[in-house]
Amino acid sequence: MRKGKKTVQENFSNYLLHAVENTIRTYCKTKYLILENEVLSEKDLEESLEEPQQPLDETEVMGCEFKGIIEMEKLLHQITDNHLLKAFCSLSKMGREVMCLRILYEKSFKEIGEIEGITKKKAEDTYYNSIKKVRKIVGGTKYEKRR
């Protein structure tokens, strides 16, 4: 008798449950995005204002061996300037990976192309475009810091 019958309350409960699940999904997504983009805490901001800015190509980065996995956080840990970190995070995934492979693992563009599944030229373009973008965000010009 009861089998297959759905009361209004059950229908409403199902309707609400779906909405609740969607809300949780959206909430988690938003929270994750906020956490991911939240690179400037007040303390860090104060520190970054005290320290002089360094462009990426002049920052000393410790290289390490590539073991098949791009460990982005290793590069991120080595970036002490918050403006630079923010600029780096604003790059596309491909841009970040290419930068990481080039700077951290000191790979050639040919090797980067093989790892990422793109051509050497594309890897080169991505790298230099990313540098340009970072420079634009950080506020420096190409010849500003050169002596």
Add this chain to the structure above:
Amino acid sequence: MKREDEFERILRRAQMADKNAMVKIVEMYRPLLVSHAKIRGKFEEDLYQELVYTTLKCIFKFPLEKAKRESTVAALYSV
């Protein structure tokens, strides 16, 4: 059966912006909302508020007539 009619009546009143009815429905679903407002076992007040807001939106958006029609048809087939 009486209980179902009671819920339908409350929902109808809530859809007509009756505050008491709205509170009653939210209270009714509070355990569900509280259990879902946990992330990694930690209760999130913000998420709970969002879920209460979602419940209120659901009250207004829920197609009561359609659901009632469907439940009547289902009842007829199940007999």
